[in-house]
Amino acid sequence: MARVMFSAALLPLAGILSACSGASGSTGNMAVENLTAENLVVENTSDNLTPSDAQIGQPVPTHRYNYREGELYGYLGAVSEDQKKAGVATPSVVMFRYAGYWGGENHLDLVADQGNVVERAECAVPCVAIKRTFADGSVDRVGYTPDSVIGSAFLDAMNGQLERSPAIGSVNNGYRFKGGDPDDPSNWRSLLPPASPQADNLTAENLVVENTD
Numbered sequence: 001m002a003r004v005m006f007s008a009a010l011l012p013l014a015g016i017l018s019a020c021s022g023a024s025g026s027t028g029n030m031a032v033e034n035l036t037a038e039n040l041v042v043e044n045t046s047d048n049l050t051p052s053d054a055q056i057g058q059p060v061p062t063h064r065y066n067y068r069e070g071e072l073y074g075y076l077g078a079v080s081e082d083q084k085k086a087g088v089a090t091p092s093v094v095m096f097r098y099a100g101y102w103g104g105e106n107h108l109d110l111v112a113d114q115g116n117v118v119e120r121a122e123c124a125v126p127c128v129a130i131k132r133t134f135a136d137g138s139v140d141r142v143g144y145t146p147d148s149v150i151g152s153a154f155l156d157a158m159n160g161q162l163e164r165s166p167a168i169g170s171v172n173n174g175y176r177f178k179g180g181d182p183d184d185p186s187n188w189r190s191l192l193p194p195a196s197p198q199a200d201n202l203t204a205e206n207l208v209v210e211n212t213d
């Protein structure tokens with residue numbers, strides 16, 4: 001919300017208008033109606049700003065992915081000159097799944113057509129160097145550029161254009177995801193009721209067996 005205050009220069013004018021209002025009500029109304037932006041001091045305070053207020057004038061980011069297929073985001077790669085010479089006319093499609101943000105980094109999974117993860121990539125915010133871990137355990141690092149395929153995916157992640165998968169709160173095989181690294185078992189909470197410790201500790205001495213005829 002914007003708080004509007006009259007400037008100090010208007011205070012004498014306000015007194016004059018107040019004194020003259022008894023003689024002519026129309027005079028006071030005309031003076032107020034003629035106030036312009038130059039006569040007012042507008043003060044914005046952070047306490048009163050809403051998200052909409054804060055975003056006024058800020059460019060709205062748009063996503064870089066070309067299409068979405070469920071939890072996967074598809075990015076079109078460029079056709080190289082060698083591919084063109086080999087008769088390849090259409091660009092390849094690279095599919096990423098956004099694994100989420102934890103440890104100060106965004107995490108992406110590169111998913112093959114068969115659905116298996118062939119590469120896992122991570123990059124800090126802001127992104128400078130992308131670390132890629134492949135299925136065979138090998139690791140390499142490449143510089144970040146938003147114009148590359150993987151760079152476009154990380155740019156979407158940093159701009160909040162991707163939904164993480166699994167989503168926080170999602171359930172899989174009786175476990176609810178709490179957030180963080182989905183490969184860490186401690187980030188999944190069992191939905192099964194805890195076993196009774198009394199039942200676990202039952203022994204022959206704890207039981208009373210009654211035989212009836």
